[in-house]
Amino acid sequence: MNLLRVTQAAGLPHQRMVMAQISINQLRHISQTSARHDASTPAEKQDKIIRTLTEKFTPSDLQVQDISGGCGSFFAIMLKSKEFKGKSTIQAHRMVNKEIKDVIQDIHGLQLKTIADN
Numbered sequence: 001m002n003l004l005r006v007t008q009a010a011g012l013p014h015q016r017m018v019m020a021q022i023s024i025n026q027l028r029h030i031s032q033t034s035a036r037h038d039a040s041t042p043a044e045k046q047d048k049i050i051r052t053l054t055e056k057f058t059p060s061d062l063q064v065q066d067i068s069g070g071c072g073s074f075f076a077i078m079l080k081s082k083e084f085k086g087k088s089t090i091q092a093h094r095m096v097n098k099e100i101k102d103v104i105q106d107i108h109g110l111q112l113k114t115i116a117d118n
Contacts, residue, residue, distance in 0.1 A: 040072075040103075040106070041072065042066050042068075042070060042071060042072025043072075045066075045072050045075070045103055045106070045107070046064050046065075046066055046072070046075065048100075048103050049064050049075065049077065049100055049103055050062065050064050052099050052100055052103070053077070053079055053096065053099065053100065056083075056099045057079060057081040057083045057084075057095075057096075057099075058081065058082075058083075059079050059080055059081045059117075060080050060081065060082075060117045061078065061079070061080035061115075061117075062077075062078070062079050062080070063076075063077070063078040063079075064076075064077050065077075067111065068107075068108075068109075072107065073107050073108040073109065074107060074108055074109035074110070074111070075104075075107060075109075075110055075111070076110075076111040076112075076113075077096070077110065077111070077112050077113070078113045078115070079096060079112075079113070079114050079115070080114075080115040080116075080117050081114075081115075081116070081117055082116070082117045082118075083095065084114050084115065084116040084117070085116045085117070085118075086116070087116065089114065092114035092116070093112055093114060095114075096112060096114060097110075097112075
């Protein structure tokens with residue numbers, strides 16, 4: 001039975017049928033995209049960020065903090081490295097984003113501060 005028939009059989013107006021259809025499509029999208037995302041815990045995400053940035057940039061100072069309240073959806077990163085010497089802020093941020101792209105694709109926000117070390 002298609003959605004329109006189910007809706008009409010239940011006595012629901014056409015507007016509710018459209019809203020239900022959108023919700024079903026959204027759920028399909030969520031289930032399809034969530035299968036592609038990493039199911040790491042916030043601590044595992046944080047550890048992976050720290051490991052990756054330490055290996056790539058050999059920082060003199062690195063701070064990675066989950067500022068989402070513990071759910072791992074928003075991180076603040078402060079990274080001080082000689083790798084950023086002579087680079088603009090945008091260039092430095094692109095360098096960092098490139099290295100942690102597999103982790104940040106699963107989060108909602110990133111606060112990034114890069115500092116060139118002397």
